[in-house]
Amino acid sequence: MAIRSLEKIEMIDEKYEKVSSNLKSIYYELQEISRDICGYKEDTYFDEDERNYIEKRLDLIYSLKRKYGNSIQEILTYKEEIEKEIEHIVNLEEYNIELKNKKQEIEKQMNLLAEQIHKIRKVEAEKLSENINIQLEELEMKNAKINIHVDYIDNEYFKTGKDIVTFYIRTNVGEDEKELSKIASGGEMSRIMLGIKKVLADTDTIPVLIFDEIDTGISGKAANAVANKLNAISKKHQVLCISHLPNIAAIADYNYFISKNIDQERTRTQIRLLKEDEVIKEIARISSGEVNEVTIKYATELRNKKAS
Numbered sequence: 001m002a003i004r005s006l007e008k009i010e011m012i013d014e015k016y017e018k019v020s021s022n023l024k025s026i027y028y029e030l031q032e033i034s035r036d037i038c039g040y041k042e043d044t045y046f047d048e049d050e051r052n053y054i055e056k057r058l059d060l061i062y063s064l065k066r067k068y069g070n071s072i073q074e075i076l077t078y079k080e081e082i083e084k085e086i087e088h089i090v091n092l093e094e095y096n097i098e099l100k101n102k103k104q105e106i107e108k109q110m111n112l113l114a115e116q117i118h119k120i121r122k123v124e125a126e127k128l129s130e131n132i133n134i135q136l137e138e139l140e141m142k143n144a145k146i147n148i149h150v151d152y153i154d155n156e157y158f159k160t161g162k163d164i165v166t167f168y169i170r171t172n173v174g175e176d177e178k179e180l181s182k183i184a185s186g187g188e189m190s191r192i193m194l195g196i197k198k199v200l201a202d203t204d205t206i207p208v209l210i211f212d213e214i215d216t217g218i219s220g221k222a223a224n225a226v227a228n229k230l231n232a233i234s235k236k237h238q239v240l241c242i243s244h245l246p247n248i249a250a251i252a253d254y255n256y257f258i259s260k261n262i263d264q265e266r267t268r269t270q271i272r273l274l275k276e277d278e279v280i281k282e283i284a285r286i287s288s289g290e291v292n293e294v295t296i297k298y299a300t301e302l303r304n305k306k307a308s
Helices: 001-009 013-043 050-067 072-090 092-138 185-199 220-233 274-290 293-307
Strands: 146-151 164-171 208-212 237-242 256-263 266-273
Touching: 050 072, 072 092, 092 146, 092 164, 092 220, 092 293, 185 208, 220 237, 220 293, 274 293
Parallel strands: 208 237
Antiparallel strands: 146 164, 256 266
16 A cells, blocks of 8 residues: 555655655565565474473473482483492392302401411410510519410401400419409509510500509519619600609609698699609608618619619
8 A cells, every 4th residue: 555655656756756666675575575484384393292292301301300400410320320229129139149159258268367367376475475474573473474365266256356365364373373354463463564564565556654553562672673674664665653662763764752732621632743852862761761871872872773
């Protein structure tokens, strides 16, 4: 309609002719585009069933993401894990047989190693017993005999093999040996441990050793032996020893005086590091109960022996 109207007045002015020409060009282009679109429509195939299938797949994927992961890769990883579990369940009997065979092979190797360890322990236990007994004799426990039992337990495993190692001791001639932990007194136990630590001084990794009541019931030669062994052990370990013997106090690098006092109706324990002159006086006091010229000289001689 617009084109026909313009055609009636296009002879009046060139501008109307120009507008009419442009409008006709646009019209023809629109017709061409319309034909192209109709051609596209005829070439396009739409399958309702396929659309429904795609929508269902997308719904399934969104549902799987909510349950098993935030991405397709996470869902597939979970799927692989479940498949492995299913395979394991399906082949459970086969897995059990495989594990039993591995267990038997491992037990065979463990038993072989345990037997080898047992033989070594038996030999070393005899050597250790002999060496400890030598130390006990030097510590004036001449009638005491250590015997280390190494018992092989056939149906059990421990972290270090299949052995139960027990220290037995006979404290007097004619007596039966009994477990060390059940019969030894505090003083005896300290001296026995001193003997054991002396034997193991080069291999023991315990940094600090504490000896209490180690001087119970000993004096003279035995006291000197205990002092010498404590001194030897202190070369490779930190040794703390509570003692009333001058022989032992004299070898210490540091001497602490422990006392109890009543303060405001409460008993308090005080520990004080002694200076060298105080050490001499304290050694003199515990040697005879008195501090005089003779005991001071004796204490000084004991300290000089340590220095030499």
